[in-house]
Amino acid sequence: xxxxxxxxxxxxxxxxxxxxxxxxxxxxxxxxxxxxxxxxxxxxxxxxxxxxxxxxxxxxxxxxxxxxxxxxxxxxxxxxxxxxxxxxxxxxxxxxxxxxxx
Numbered sequence: 001x002x003x004x005x006x007x008x009x010x011x012x013x014x015x016x017x018x019x020x021x022x023x024x025x026x027x028x029x030x031x032x033x034x035x036x037x038x039x040x041x042x043x044x045x046x047x048x049x050x051x052x053x054x055x056x057x058x059x060x061x062x063x064x065x066x067x068x069x070x071x072x073x074x075x076x077x078x079x080x081x082x083x084x085x086x087x088x089x090x091x092x093x094x095x096x097x098x099x100x101x102x
Contacts, residue, residue: 077101
């Protein structure tokens with residue numbers, strides 16, 4: 001049913017395309033439309049003639065997968081207090097904040 005509908009739709013499109021334009025010099029007289037319709041008409045019959053093949057031969061084959069290159073993970077960073085240092089400007093010991101990345 002579906003194939004017949006496709007063939008009928010293709011035939012309607014081909015007929016509409018040939019009737020809508022006037023003939024010009026060098027036209028092939030619908031040769032393209034005839035080829036499309038012939039291909040659509042013969043496709044189901046050629047599919048029936050093709051033998052069914054089992055997939056067991058393809059299942060036995062194993063290929064090593066290609067290596068996957070992944071970017072290294074971004075470094076993990078955090079903030080912490082450093083060792084105390086004397087700040088001569090303020091006149092006191094301070095513990096500066098430091099960013100540590102692994």
